[in-house]
Amino acid sequence: MSRDHGTDRHQAAPRGGRALRLGIGGPVGGGKTALTAALCPVLRDELRLAVVTNDIYTTEDADFLRRAGVLADDRIAAVRTNCCPHTAIRDDIAANLDAVEAHEAAHGPLDLVIIESGGDNLTATFSRGLADAQIFVLDVAGGDKVPRKGGPGVTRSDLLVINKADLAPLVGADLEVMLGDAHRVRDGLPVVLTSIRKSPDVPEIADWVRARLGVAATGPS
Numbered sequence: 001m002s003r004d005h006g007t008d009r010h011q012a013a014p015r016g017g018r019a020l021r022l023g024i025g026g027p028v029g030g031g032k033t034a035l036t037a038a039l040c041p042v043l044r045d046e047l048r049l050a051v052v053t054n055d056i057y058t059t060e061d062a063d064f065l066r067r068a069g070v071l072a073d074d075r076i077a078a079v080r081t082n083c084c085p086h087t088a089i090r091d092d093i094a095a096n097l098d099a100v101e102a103h104e105a106a107h108g109p110l111d112l113v114i115i116e117s118g119g120d121n122l123t124a125t126f127s128r129g130l131a132d133a134q135i136f137v138l139d140v141a142g143g144d145k146v147p148r149k150g151g152p153g154v155t156r157s158d159l160l161v162i163n164k165a166d167l168a169p170l171v172g173a174d175l176e177v178m179l180g181d182a183h184r185v186r187d188g189l190p191v192v193l194t195s196i197r198k199s200p201d202v203p204e205i206a207d208w209v210r211a212r213l214g215v216a217a218t219g220p221s
């Protein structure tokens with residue numbers, strides 16, 4: 001797809017027969033790792049999967065996913081960015097591309113590689129040279145103002161996930177306002193309101209991924 005993602009200076013990589021590279025981005029704590037951990041068990045029996053995580057100084061998210069046993073350990077690779085997370089997913093994507101290609105060499109052919117960004121701010125999106133499609137995850141606990149604040153992740157990601165709906169009453173967030181603002185700024189692009197805590201099989205998001213791959217659901221969702 002040819003949507004402009006701000007300062008992206010990489011060309012979209014041709015798909016050919018290779019895996020779909022799906023970026024999951026968004027601010028710290030929104031639920032990117034939780035979404036990755038939720039998608040893997042739902043999709044791993046129907047798709048050939050691998051994951052790349054990004055952390056600034058640690059391998060925390062990859063360690064979490066391995067402990068949770070969502071995929072075989074060697075299908076989860078960690079990139080330590082040592083810099084602002086957006087740099088590694090947008091400006092200098094080499095370490096992430098290396099990790100994706102190492103998965104493809106070791107386990108290929110694959111259908112889907114999920115790349116979880118380190119938590120960043122509303123300006124951070126994946127380069128089209130790294131991710132063929134991207135999901136942006138927002139946290140209801142961040143306040144119901146966030147969708148209308150915009151930014152390329154909110155307005156132009158391929159799927160916007162507003163997560164932690166279960167926390168709305170606790171933080172006084174109006175979900176109708178969040179959804180309404182999100183739809184208004186996204187001009188027809190899809191939005192999913194969810195609670196990964198309450199709905200760990202993330203049916204709408206899994207179906208969206210299947211649709212991106214052009215495959216039908218194989219089991220109950």
Ligand SMILES: Nc1nc2c(ncn2[C@@H]2O[C@H](COP(=O)(O)OP(=O)(O)O)[C@@H](O)[C@H]2O)c(=O)[nH]1
Pocket residue numbers: 026027028029030031032033034035119137163164165166167194195196197198
């Ligand atoms: N209440 C609630 N907590 C959630 C939900 N999704 C994730 N969390 C929690 O939010 C925290 C941050 O989630 P994480 O996936 O690590 O966020 P990331 O920084 O975006 O990767 C963790 O303690 C999760 O268990 C949700 O739907 N509801």
Ligand SMILES: [Mg+2]
Pocket residue numbers: 032033034061116119
């Ligand atoms: Mg994370």
